[in-house]
Amino acid sequence: MQGEDEIASIGMCIGAAMTGARAMTATSGPGVSLYSENIGLAIMGEVPLVIVDVQRLGPSTGAATTTAQGDVQFVRWGTGGGFPIIALCPSTIGECYTLTMKAFDLAERFRCPVFLMADKELALTMRTVDADDYKSVAVRQRPVIDPDDLDPPMEYRYEPAGEVVPMQLYGGKHPVRFTGSAHDQEAYITKKPGILGPLNRHLIDKIDNHVDEISLVKTDLEDGANTLLLSYGVTAGSMREAVARARAEGTKVSAITLQSLWPVPEREIMAAASGIERIVVAELNPGLYLRELERLLPDTEIVGISRIDGVLIPPTQMLEAIV
Amino acid sequence: MSTPIELLPEPTLRTESDYPFCPGCGHGPVLDALNAAMVKLELEPHEVVIVSDIGCAGLSDQYFATSAFHGLHGRSITYATGIKLMRPDLTVVVIMGDGGTGIGGAHLLSAARRNIGITVLVLNNFNFGMTGGQHSTTTPEGFLTPTTPAGNLEAPLDICATVGVNGAAYSYRGTSFDADLVDRIAEGITTTGLAVLDVWDLCTAYFVPNNKFGRRQIDQTMEALGLESGVLYRKETQELATAYRRLAEGQREGLRVKTVTASVAPTLERRLHFVVAGSAGGRVRSAARLVALAAMRSGLWSAQRDDYPTTVKSGHSVSEVIISPEELHYSGIEHPDVLVVVSEDGVGKAGPYLEAMTDSDTVFVAAGLEHPVTEAQVIVLDPAQSDVRIPRASLALAMVAKAVHHTGVVPFDLFEESAGEGGFGEKNLALVAAGIELSD
Numbered sequence: 001m002q003g004e005d006e007i008a009s010i011g012m013c014i015g016a017a018m019t020g021a022r023a024m025t026a027t028s029g030p031g032v033s034l035y036s037e038n039i040g041l042a043i044m045g046e047v048p049l050v051i052v053d054v055q056r057l058g059p060s061t062g063a064a065t066t067t068a069q070g071d072v073q074f075v076r077w078g079t080g081g082g083f084p085i086i087a088l089c090p091s092t093i094g095e096c097y098t099l100t101m102k103a104f105d106l107a108e109r110f111r112c113p114v115f116l117m118a119d120k121e122l123a124l125t126m127r128t129v130d131a132d133d134y135k136s137v138a139v140r141q142r143p144v145i146d147p148d149d150l151d152p153p154m155e156y157r158y159e160p161a162g163e164v165v166p167m168q169l170y171g172g173k174h175p176v177r178f179t180g181s182a183h184d185q186e187a188y189i190t191k192k193p194g195i196l197g198p199l200n201r202h203l204i205d206k207i208d209n210h211v212d213e214i215s216l217v218k219t220d221l222e223d224g225a226n227t228l229l230l231s232y233g234v235t236a237g238s239m240r241e242a243v244a245r246a247r248a249e250g251t252k253v254s255a256i257t258l259q260s261l262w263p264v265p266e267r268e269i270m271a272a273a274s275g276i277e278r279i280v281v282a283e284l285n286p287g288l289y290l291r292e293l294e295r296l297l298p299d300t301e302i303v304g305i306s307r308i309d310g311v312l313i314p315p316t317q318m319l320e321a322i323v
Numbered sequence: 324m325s326t327p328i329e330l331l332p333e334p335t336l337r338t339e340s341d342y343p344f345c346p347g348c349g350h351g352p353v354l355d356a357l358n359a360a361m362v363k364l365e366l367e368p369h370e371v372v373i374v375s376d377i378g379c380a381g382l383s384d385q386y387f388a389t390s391a392f393h394g395l396h397g398r399s400i401t402y403a404t405g406i407k408l409m410r411p412d413l414t415v416v417v418i419m420g421d422g423g424t425g426i427g428g429a430h431l432l433s434a435a436r437r438n439i440g441i442t443v444l445v446l447n448n449f450n451f452g453m454t455g456g457q458h459s460t461t462t463p464e465g466f467l468t469p470t471t472p473a474g475n476l477e478a479p480l481d482i483c484a485t486v487g488v489n490g491a492a493y494s495y496r497g498t499s500f501d502a503d504l505v506d507r508i509a510e511g512i513t514t515t516g517l518a519v520l521d522v523w524d525l526c527t528a529y530f531v532p533n534n535k536f537g538r539r540q541i542d543q544t545m546e547a548l549g550l551e552s553g554v555l556y557r558k559e560t561q562e563l564a565t566a567y568r569r570l571a572e573g574q575r576e577g578l579r580v581k582t583v584t585a586s587v588a589p590t591l592e593r594r595l596h597f598v599v600a601g602s603a604g605g606r607v608r609s610a611a612r613l614v615a616l617a618a619m620r621s622g623l624w625s626a627q628r629d630d631y632p633t634t635v636k637s638g639h640s641v642s643e644v645i646i647s648p649e650e651l652h653y654s655g656i657e658h659p660d661v662l663v664v665v666s667e668d669g670v671g672k673a674g675p676y677l678e679a680m681t682d683s684d685t686v687f688v689a690a691g692l693e694h695p696v697t698e699a700q701v702i703v704l705d706p707a708q709s710d711v712r713i714p715r716a717s718l719a720l721a722m723v724a725k726a727v728h729h730t731g732v733v734p735f736d737l738f739e740e741s742a743g744e745g746g747f748g749e750k751n752l753a754l755v756a757a758g759i760e761l762s763d
Contacts, residue, residue: 010401
């Protein structure tokens with residue numbers, strides 16, 4: 001279904017999801033701007049939804065069909081309130097398949113929107129693929145419940161915080177309420193502080209308390225390496241090439257590819273950074289994810305390789321940054 | 324003594340809560356009419372989804388025992404569309420104010436064009452009543468609101484005509500005082516396509532005191548604006564969700580996958596870059612694709628990255644093909660090993676490639692094209708000297724064939740095999756044959 005605009009597209013997805021459908025909408029950066037308010041609705045109303053952002057270069061309309069990774073912070077902070085979201089980031093075509101399934105699975109698990117962060121290069125460059133790379137991931141069925149089985153019947157539950165209540169769907173034997181406004185557990189609008197606090201805490205904790213169920217990285221660590229290369233998405237492809245070339249020349253280097261960007265896979269990054277003197281963060285943006293590393297590892301040298309000219313970071317540029 | 328008669332409760336889809344609206348507000352009577360219409364149609368609460376917009380009208384869902392969706396301002400039609408698309412069997416009623424018709428005007432138009440089978444009830448009181456009475460898309464000219472303190476300069480939106488001329492199956496204009504409102508709402512709900520009911524009512528908090536407005540002024544205003552009341556558009560139509568299902572039946576499902584099998588062991592030892600630069604419409608990409616396919620058939624990995632203007636059918640078309648014995652992780656090109664320049668548009672894009680190329684690289688250029696100086700070996704090809712006429716749109720394929728034949732970047736027989744596939748196979752093979760004879 002093609003909507004009249006991105007607002008309509010995501011709106012239809014949210015409505016459809018409330019009948020039990022798995023729903024996905026796809027756009028590029030400017031379209032994510034239009035999704036913004038409804039991303040908040042999906043967070044507040046706890047709707048499973050997959051949002052694909054095929055990133056392009058620059059603010060505004062930017063450079064159409066020119067690759068970039070400029071939306072990595074935008075999707076994290078892309079709606080009011082500052083609540084956590086989940087974002088996955090494929091770096092190969094095979095991973096586009098696998099991580100899309102994973103995104104649906106996480107959306108069902110946490111009843112929330114999940115981003116899949118692709119980019120123009122990944123979306124439009126044709127490549128030989130190995131059919132074996134298309135690995136299937138189990139996508140859980142949506143946990144649903146008949147309102148009659150809940151006592152008292154409730155659309156939402158946020159105590160204990162972070163525990164996700166099964167969904168009730170339209171079209172069953174009982175009416176079901178949905179709201180994007182601050183609500184009590186029966187989806188009636190409320191502004192009582194005693195309810196708002198736990199409600200909002202729940203929306204935060206259901207992601208933040210389960211980071212280990214979300215974190216996905218691929219590490220390629222080498223004993224004795226001083227440098228850890230860190231990247232994601234299409235730039236991680238250049239990184240793999242750089243690692244192969246460095247090792248062919250006898251240079252030791254470690255690498256980590258982030259397949260989940262949000263929440264930050266902190267534990268995995270810290271483990272990979274153990275014993276490392278220098279972390280090189282390569283990304284096609286003004287250095288947006290770099291700040292997460294600076295926050296995590298204030299005592300480690302963090303170097304950014306960033307490009308915002310529409311050109312992929314060549315492996316040679318990464319090789320120069322290895323010590 | 325008589326036995327007390329136990330009265331059966333009146334059927335209703337309302338909850339027991341009282342409406343929260345201001346005294347004299349028209350919203351309550353309209354919602355009562357909606358309830359009566361649903362009762363008349365014998366709808367059960369679980370068969371109905373009320374999708375409420377924002378503003379005072381947006382509070383409505385909480386006073387019904389039906390299913391409810393309370394979303395964003397102006398976007399209620401989009402959620403209702405998603406619900407109806409998935410569950411055409413449900414009755415989906417949007418309740419919005421006039422504010423929502425402005426914020427979500429695009430959705431109102433598209434709902435009309437699509438004839439999604441929902442009912443849109445507009446509680447139209449000419450201002451944003453919840454936020455202080457600011458003017459909306461339906462505020463008539465000259466009326467006073469906090470944001471039009473000297474009188475509104477904008478013409479009001481004719482909701483019924485707008486949706487009517489754009490395809491809506493049913494539109495009705497009336498007021499909260501209309502005796503036939505229940506019947507009209509019931510008619511709207513049972514309409515196959517989109518039904519829009521523009522119901523004018525009083526905002527006693529703002530619009531009424533600001534404009535000395537009342538029941539009589541509603542009728543006078545309607546008349547002064549030349550807007551008719553009653554059922555204004557009514558037609559038989561197909562409903563989108565149902566039509567979509569009918570259309571989808573018999574459509575092919577699933578992915579169309581074509582696999583390419585390697586028929587020989589790879590002989591290439593290093594990564595090679597092959598670039599074709601020409602004009603849009605010159606089949607540059609399909610010619611380059613044959614190099615990539617031949618590489619795959621010879622057990623290599625390949626990638627093809629195209630660049631062309633967003634106008635697609637005009638200007639340049641450049642195709643970069645990378646072939647490699649190793650899996651390709653990086654799809655950029657540091658410098659081409661082979662460059663084929665087909666047209667003037669191609670020359671315009673070839674500069675950086677030519678500059679990066681060295682004397683071990685080869686450039687094939689169509690005769691008559693002036694190109695920047697390069698260290699690469701330059702081979703000029705003149706289609707005018709060919710025994711077979713090579714149309715301009717086919718020159719890319721002929722020149723690529725020559726470049727493959729001359730440089731051996733991929734096995735020529737596998738290139739020919741790739742060119743010979745499909746509906747254009749024979750034509751392609753004739754061009755390949757003509758291409759390898761090209762010289763200056």
